[in-house]
Amino acid sequence: MSLDGKRRIIIFSGAGLSAESGLQTYRDHDGLWEKHRIEDVATADAFAAHPHRVHRFMSDRRQELARVAPNAAHHGMATLQQLYSVVNITQNIDDLLERAGCTEIIHLHGFLPEIRCLACDHVWDIGHTNYDGHPCPRCAGQRTKPNIVLFGDPAPLYQVLHHLFFPAYKEDALTQKDIVVVIGTMGNVVPISHYLWEQKCTKILNNLEDSPFVPASMFDYVFLKPATAAISEIIDVISGL
Ligand SMILES: [Zn+2]
Known part of the structure; x- marks a missing residue:
């Protein structure tokens, strides 16, 4: 009970x-990983090396969300x-x-509409928008990450x-x-x-x-x-x- x-x-x-x-899944034949290399856009290492590239990839996924129901x-x-x-x-x-x-x-x-501040861990929702690189609304920190568990996280x-x-x-x-x-x-x-x-x-x-x-x-x-x-x-x- x-x-x-x-x-x-x-x-x-x-x-x-x-x-x-x-929504495209990662394992479909025409899925995301046919068009993008995981190691370029969705791993912890990719984020450390090219955070903007990972942000851009997730912004595209976010805008894709706006087109589905x-x-x-x-x-x-x-x-x-x-x-x-x-x-x-x-x-x-x-x-x-x-x-x-x-x-x-x-x-x-993790949750695609959200961005997380790497300085203070604050999480905020940007809906289906393109992330424009704005700083954390709480601490003004510049280092942010899509609030997503990347491969290797x-x-x-x-x-x-x-x-x-x-x-x-x-x-x-x-x-x-x-x-x-x-x-x-x-x-x-x-x-x-x-x-x-x-x-x-x-x-x-x-x-x-x-x-x-x-x-x-x-x-x-x-x-x-x-x-x-x-x-x-x-x-x-x-x-x-
Ligand atoms: Zn912050």
Whole structure:
């Protein structure tokens, strides 16, 4: 039983959730890394050597966000949030869950609309705009970074993920009443199955295809289809539990 006795839903999502909105994923054949070298634009080393290049790349991604919209799966999650206590943990850096109306969202790999000050750690939102290099509004520091976990950066929010699944206090642990939904992730970046093996909760998987890193066999319900096609069935399953 969780503290307030309410059914909790944890939704863990990845690129497959936003792909249908038209956002390029990194692994598609015509994806971002066909046009840009990761090591030029998205690593900690690239940022140290050429911060402007990384800022420019992320500004392009930010403007791309303005041209896409949340899809049925994002909206479905907002619907679930009205009925249950939902936490969204996403590997996505886009703002499509926010724009669908979700509120409790943990962006494990950062959040594209934000800029972070390297002097005082202040974070501010510039929406879908091109970052013009303006200094930190709090301390006027000039050294800023897209608020994104680049390859080679530490990912501090992995701690939050860990505590959700392996809480310090027994009474915070997930129970049979609770539900974990894994959507649109092959599980090769964040080892979500490692967190799920011993959980007593109901487990739901939605991926395009089976992946050895999130094997269908460890889930109670499996939907191997696009997220927008699966979302209403997922909501039905949850309503019936
Ligand atoms: Zn600052």
